[in-house]
Amino acid sequence: MKFASRFVLAGLALGLAMSDAAAQTERWALAIHGGAGTISRDEPAAEITARREALTAALAAGQKILEEGGQALDCVEMVIRLLEDRPEFNAGKGAVFTHDGSHQLDASIMDGRTLLGGAVANVSTVANPISLARLVMEKSRHVLLMGKGAEQFALEMGIPAVGQEYFHTDHRYKQLQEALENDDYGLAGKIEWKYGTVGCVVLDTQGNLAAGTSTGGMTNKRFGRVGDSPIVGAGNYADNRSCAISCTGTGEVFLQHTVARSVAAMMQYGDQSLEHAVKHMIHDELSEGDGGLIAVSKDGEIVMEYNSQGMYRGAADSSGRFDVAIWDE
């Protein structure tokens, strides 16, 4: 009802402001991330370069979709699929190993037009969890499916199952061995996490917002742990009335602060700017090292903020902006 009446008002205003409306329909904005965390400037140059190239390719693909008038949801899904298919990120192909040597992936997607969301948690047999999340949103009456049940849903949707070998990468396997040797997975203590979750937020030329997040979770994960990535409101949120957000970092902290929804709520209920809302959450509510987020407002403003050492990220918009960064550069 609220959206309908907004469209009526927009229609009434159209005759008075055709030039404004025409300008409006040209504007689009896109941001992506490949995870925040402890990213040393001393890492091998080849690895840094490979991640920069992967981000650049995904950003360019998203740019093309939006320049051609594509929809925000399609852009989010396609860009995240590209990142999932790369071995460099902790999502899809490059997912980290759980304690028992398998892989459990999470993803969520949200449509800012309708507030509909779709998500999957702890799925082991799906190469592109972001696409399964979209099917949950569009082909089921549910928002969140998990575990074996979500894998069964994938089969019913015609998505072929992949074996665990699909997700094998040597560097993630080495990370598991290090974690097991260091026994750094107890029940207590601070969570040590590596960058690698991926996300995408989009404003399309129709003025619609969408957000998506995909992750392989935590190295050496036990107990069916779920972080913020598959939780609408925590690791992901989109509402045409405010903004679209994708988070990355210590999932537990983002979950209990419902970070994505909090930023949108500060705009919606507190009339705060996107930049102020994001900075407040990342620097005042969260603690140093927790992580970061990317956001785009309904007006096309892009904000990317983190309190960790770095965040793999990229941004492009209809003004010609196109940049990829890791640290403060």
Added chain:
Amino acid sequence: MKFASRFVLAGLALGLAMSDAAAQTERWALAIHGGAGTISRDEPAAEITARREALTAALAAGQKILEEGGQALDCVEMVIRLLEDRPEFNAGKGAVFTHDGSHQLDASIMDGRTLLGGAVANVSTVANPISLARLVMEKSRHVLLMGKGAEQFALEMGIPAVGQEYFHTDHRYKQLQEALENDDYGLAGKIEWKYGTVGCVVLDTQGNLAAGTSTGGMTNKRFGRVGDSPIVGAGNYADNRSCAISCTGTGEVFLQHTVARSVAAMMQYGDQSLEHAVKHMIHDELSEGDGGLIAVSKDGEIVMEYNSQGMYRGAADSSGRFDVAIWDE
């Protein structure tokens, strides 16, 4: 840091306002629910009476804890355990049946002092999921555990596993048979749901807020579906700066609207009253029939609102209030 400095300020103010502080420490408030939904006034009187008695007993137990100066978290856990142990509600003992004839329970708890939360989703072998959720919060570094992994965590915490026969009740079994006969579980279409989720929100005499929610989920559930009950921010939220909330209804809708967090955010960022924030969410953002929620503010105001036919609920506070209701009475 914010909480620490608040305590320092409170300490400095203490000498100036001892009488206020003394008055403050006497105040407590408590609300409970046993689910919202289609509750006909023509249901058998014996069933209605049994549910009223169960709510009354749980409310009285919570009242006693708070009158004796007990902590909000302890009160939430104890009250919800009492409701979980009753066959009348869709939580613990009286959990509904899944599509394959088993039971998968969800619960969450949140501490308004610290914003720490704990939750479990789709656990089949735990009689009191609310207590397992509290162990996740206090004994692990995680917020949300699910499925077999969460059951393994329960065993490591010394919680004995129960068999599926523990959860058998004839009326829930009959509901599953009806659902299977009517084939009313497709992937599309509106979700038909029955009342029965339980929740509790508390302000204790130390000024701390806590919230808990526990459910047996959806009759005839498939695909590892998860609703709002185990999601901090969606079905449950507590923040000493604003309020404590527990929701019940169509989980999908509450998830994508992050209903509990939205109410708290309206108070926190929009300076709105608890009553205004709750009414806006339940009547403007959600649709008729979606469900309801109970809430208590940091000042001890109790609000219980629903857009369904009825909501099993009860409220008590230090002013002497003690009432149990189902419909507008």
